[in-house]
Amino acid sequence: NAGVTQTPKFQVLKTGQSMTLQCAQDMNHEYMSWYRQDPGMGLRLIHYSVGAGITDQGEVPNGYNVSRSTTEDFPLRLLSAAPSQTSVYFCASNTGTGNYGYTFGSGTRLTVV
Amino acid sequence: DAKTTQPPSMDCAEGRAANLPCNHSTISGNEYVYWYRQIHSQGPQYIIHGLKNNETNEMASLIITEDRKSSTLILPHATLRDTAVYYCIVRSSGTYKYIFGTGTRLKVLA
Numbered sequence: 001n002a003g004v005t006q007t008p009k010f011q012v013l014k015t016g017q018s019m020t021l022q023c024a025q026d027m028n029h030e031y032m033s034w035y036r037q038d039p040g041m042g043l044r045l046i047h048y049s050v051g052a053g054i055t056d057q058g059e060v061p062n063g064y065n066v067s068r069s070t071t072e073d074f075p076l077r078l079l080s081a082a083p084s085q086t087s088v089y090f091c092a093s094n095t096g097t098g099n100y101g102y103t104f105g106s107g108t109r110l111t112v113v
Numbered sequence: 114d115a116k117t118t119q120p121p122s123m124d125c126a127e128g129r130a131a132n133l134p135c136n137h138s139t140i141s142g143n144e145y146v147y148w149y150r151q152i153h154s155q156g157p158q159y160i161i162h163g164l165k166n167n168e169t170n171e172m173a174s175l176i177i178t179e180d181r182k183s184s185t186l187i188l189p190h191a192t193l194r195d196t197a198v199y200y201c202i203v204r205s206s207g208t209y210k211y212i213f214g215t216g217t218r219l220k221v222l223a
């Protein structure tokens with residue numbers, strides 16, 4: 001039982017490049033979310049999903065796409081990277097069937113130059 | 114979703130109780146209060162949650178006022194490893210859409 005696994009742990013992109021941040025969980029959780037955390041700041045919700053095939057926008061969705069084709073995976077796509085997207089990205093999952101807390105991954109540290 | 118207000122920072126002596134307040138004056142009847150903490154730049158860690166009754170687990174206690182407009186997270190015997198940013202979050206029943214605030218940076222002093 002690995003919990004929530006995020007890959008890669010570190011990434012440097014050039015402005016305009018695209019990439020996908022991977023998130024996988026092996027706990028059969030229905031709910032998954034993506035957050036970004038800028039230096040010295042709290043977490044901001046990008047997108048979330050309440051189950052396979054269902055996604056919705058959070059606070060700061062612009063510049064990001066998500067899809068949820070399976071329960072296990074919730075990838076985050078950066079369409080055209082900008083320096084403003086330099087941040088730490090966290091993925092989290094939750095059972096959705098009870099009042100439990102989210103389990104967070106260890107994060108992906110992204111730098112856009 | 115109700116917003117929360119927390120002090121930006123607090124200090125606590127090692128071995129003493131750390132009491133972290135949170136104001137959520139616009140909370141509605143079906144909204145839960147959750148607490149998480151983030152140590153260094155790790156992913157946040159779930160601590161405890163409650164609706165209207167006080168709650169206790171192996172990590173902490175949660176005291177919610179009778180009018181539910183504020184709550185306090187209590188770490189009964191703070192250790193240096195409890196130094197972290199603590200987030201208070203309000204979540205509506207039936208949704209797992211969390212909105213984090215800026216949290217309280219707790220520093221436990223030796």
